[in-house]
Amino acid sequence: MTATRVLVLNSGSSSVKYQLLEMRDSSRLATGLVERIGEQTSRVKHTSAAAGDGRERTGPIADHDAALKAMAEELAADGLGLDSPELAAIGHRVVHGGKYFTEPTVIDDTVLSEIERLIPVAPLHNPANLTGIRTAMTLRPDLPQVAVFDTAFHTTMPESAARYAIDVATADAHRIRRYGFHGTSHAYVSRETARLLGRAPEDVNVIVLHLGNGASASAVRAGRCVDTSMGLTPLEGLVMGTRSGDMDPAVIFHLMRVGGMSADEIDTLLNKKSGLIGLCGDNDMREIRRRIDEGDEQAKLAFDIYIHRLKKYIGAYCAVLGQVDAVAFTAGVGENSAEVRAAAVAGLEPLGLAVDAERNAVRGEGPRLISPEGARVAVAVVPTDEEMEIATQTYALAGNND
Ligand code: AMP
Secondary structure (H helix, E strand, O other): OOOOEEEEEEEOOOOEEEEEEEOOOOEEEEEEEEEOOOOOOOEEEEEEOOOOOOEEEEOOOOOHHHHHHHHHHHHHHOOOOOOOOOEEEEEEEEOOOOOOOOOOEEOOHHHHHHHHHOHHHOOOOHHHHHHHHHHHHHHOOOOOEEEEEOOHHHHHOOHHHHOOOOOHHHHHHOOOOOOOOOHHHHHHHHHHHHHHOOOOHHHOEEEEEEEOOOEEEEEEEOOEEEEEOOOOOOOOOOOOOOOOOOOOOHHHHHHHHOOOOOHHHHHHHHHHOOHHHHHHOOOOHHHHHHHHHOOOHHHHHHHHHHHHHHHHHHHHHHHHHOOOOEEEEEHHHHHHOHHHHHHHHOOOHHHOOOOOHHHHHOOOOOOEEOOOOOOOOEEEEOOOOHHHHHHHHHHHHHOOOO
């Protein structure tokens, strides 16, 4: 039997998301989430064709080991057990691959220790990713396990975009540079945008706007990333659900010296209590739009700040790329908020950018154009699919492709 299935794992500090994909027809056999790991009220949500509308159960799940065992039980209950000879490989989302990992990589001891070495630059994510990998290795030690890095797509950035203008020796000693994140999404969406235009990725320049709870922009020239808005960590760049994005770094010294805050307190402030939630108390764009419709000034200001920053990045990346063929909106906000898309592009007609109100208002599933007929630059909504991209890359590297 040819092994044609890939299990994709995205292990966070207190959750594991999983998807089992069939690569022959790119279908999703099962998806699920184990959350609140380590608490009494852990929850497993599981969906598959056999599970109908899906199943949910709560109860204590002590650690990642128990979480992956819970996942394995759910899959087995639907006849999709991990012992299946049809399973070709397991693909792991790994947040930080530093400069070292420029491509998806089959995991061995050297790879594990390199991911571990990167913990100082990704203290929240890489330890959780490592735990997920090590646990999955014990479940199926015979299978290839592949790491797909969030940073990999951005390793093509030139030094002029990747370096901060700080003392070079200090930067290098501490591996301080702009790595960028959401790379799997930027890679997938830029390629899908080219496909939507009926052109090869090497023939188009695309600005990708990944607007989810986390948000980032990238400038992609001929299929290669030349700039992106996130930096050493995902804190830099756009205004996000709970992150500030760009800010004068002196705000941090000021908060330390004058505000008496510690580094950890400022870290939490900027990553968890800033952005939209800091500005107006909500980080869900649906709720913010609802409040704006009711005349809420604070929500309106938060929206305006969000759009102002987004517009600056669109303008900047038009300048970085020179020739722009398409701007693609993706992720939760980008795919669903017609208001954000219209506001971000409003007034950019001199750059060749415009949104057709009717097209923009249509809710659809797949990739679609929202710019007017004959526009110089295509504006598109291109749904992202990070799991499918991880599965595709994993299968290409480790699948039994005979
Ligand atoms: P993501 O991180 O890509 O899952 O995106 C999550 C975010 O998408 C949420 O926090 C919302 O702000 C936003 N979102 C999801 N659905 C909608 C919608 N129908 N309209 C506007 N924003 C949405």
